Amino acid sequence: MQKYAFLDRDGTFLWEPERPEGVDPRETFPLQSMDEFKFMDGAIEGIRALADKEYKLVMVTNQRFLGTPKHPKEMFDKVMAKIDEELEKYGIGFEFKMVCPHGPDEGCDCRKPKIGGLKDFLRTHEVDFAHSLMFGDKATDGEFAKNLDVRFVKIETNQKFELPSDI
Numbered sequence: 001m002q003k004y005a006f007l008d009r010d011g012t013f014l015w016e017p018e019r020p021e022g023v024d025p026r027e028t029f030p031l032q033s034m035d036e037f038k039f040m041d042g043a044i045e046g047i048r049a050l051a052d053k054e055y056k057l058v059m060v061t062n063q064r065f066l067g068t069p070k071h072p073k074e075m076f077d078k079v080m081a082k083i084d085e086e087l088e089k090y091g092i093g094f095e096f097k098m099v100c101p102h103g104p105d106e107g108c109d110c111r112k113p114k115i116g117g118l119k120d121f122l123r124t125h126e127v128d129f130a131h132s133l134m135f136g137d138k139a140t141d142g143e144f145a146k147n148l149d150v151r152f153v154k155i156e157t158n159q160k161f162e163l164p165s166d167i
């Protein structure tokens with residue numbers, strides 16, 4: 001069995017654009033340009049430390065409106081490629097990426113907190129749930145961890161990415 005670190009992306013290890021006050025919390029605010037691309041403090045070191053501790057890495061991210069003018073696929077692809085490129089410099093990478101492009105009202109089974117986006121992954125990988133972790137900044141990430149039956153590690157949105165001291 002293999003232990004995994006599941007990681008939310010936006011606001012957890014990658015800086016997420018601030019939301020204007022009073023908008024629908026389900027609205028999406030993707031990066032507008034690559035100038036805005038930045039890892040959160042401690043993210044590279046923390047992810048590297050997870051790899052050193054023999055966790056394999058899986059990204060789990062909801063990307064509402066992906067592929068629409070509000071959230072162009074081209075920009076999304078650039079961001080994902082840049083993440084891979086930066087992590088590769090440290091010899092690390094994601095084994096799998098779960099990306100839900102759906103909205104909350106579309107009834108898909110891959111939008112967190114649902115875990116349907118990991119169905120195929122879970123079928124083909126022996127996950128050590130008892131020793132795996134889910135890092136996220138939102139309540140839905142916490143529910144996702146619960147649904148997956150792994151420990152949740154709460155990160156403050158756009159703040160420091162830190163590992164729990166007892167892993």
Ligand SMILES: [Mg+2]
Pocket residue numbers: 008009010011012136137138
């Ligand atoms: Mg997030």
Ligand SMILES: [Zn+2]
Pocket residue numbers: 100101102108109110111
């Ligand atoms: Zn979905």
